[in-house]
Amino acid sequence: MKITRSRYLILALVLVCGLVPEVTADVEEASDGLSTTQEPIWLTDVPATVEFIAATEVAVIGFFQDLETPIVSVFRSMVQQFRDVSFGISNHSEVLTHYNVTSNSICLFRLVDNQQLHLDAEDTENLDAAKLSRFIHMNNLRWVTEYSPMTAAGLFNTMVQTHLLLMMNKASPEYEESMRRYRKTAKLFQGQILFVLVDSGKRENGKVISYFKLKESQLPALAIYESVDDKWDTLPNTEVTVEKVQGFCNGFLRGMLLRDHKAEEDSGKEEL
Secondary structure, three states: OEOOHHHHHHHHHHHOOOOOOOOOOOOOEOOOOOEOOOOOEEOOOHHHHHHHHHOOOEEEEEEOOOOOOHHHHHHHHHHHHOOOOEEEEEOOHHHHHHOOOOOOEEEEEEOOOOEEEEEOHHHHOOOOHHHHHHHHHHHOOOOEEEOOHHHHHHHOOOOOOEEEEEEEOOOOOOHHHHHHHHHHHHHHHOOOEEEEEEEOOOHHHHHHHHHOOOOHHHOOEEEEEEOOOOEEEEEOOOOOOHHHHHHHHHHHHOOOOOEEOHHHHHOOOOEO
16 A cells, blocks of 8 residues: 555654553652652642643643542542643533533643643543553653653644754764753744654664664754655754854745655655
């Protein structure tokens, strides 16, 4: 079966590192062997809930009419697994009404693209810890999201069709400062471009780098693409500064840097 390049790009980025792994819901333990207990923040009114969502890149809130339902305990267990995600919980009618909740619901709020992803009653009816964990892993997108097979699937589940990849070794001396600048630039393109980090120090990411016809000697490099129109371009051997990244992105959005690789790809489409 032949597939178009845009469809193949999705498959390539998700599958070059293997199939999307199943996520287990193991609870982290403290060094003394005892599990550390954390709980979601109770949200008792609308202003507190709005403030809670606005204060973090990714927030997950359980809106529950019935606190005795089994999904509540499953939801609470996620707090132990995702220490970098803010979890809230509410059963107050004012809050539920404000967010149009008419049944038990779990909602993930993302600042990077202003998306709200809902798991409603029908979705949560047979939801276990592994499935909820996978949902959060896949959709845990931030100002800069590190590439993995799991996050790749989430990146293609957004309305933002343009993605920018920084291919750089996290062990390099310039990494911390480069990431600070890269993250600062990402905020300038909220809702327009999703910023991604591909750690070139991981052997399994080699296929992602070679997909954009880049070599190790050309890193760090930027690759930008728009899956809908099959357009992409690269900026090899680049110093990561706000000015360079911003200029590269603006050029792409204006159509100044676009290269059409359709003819190149059509000659060697994948057979699945």
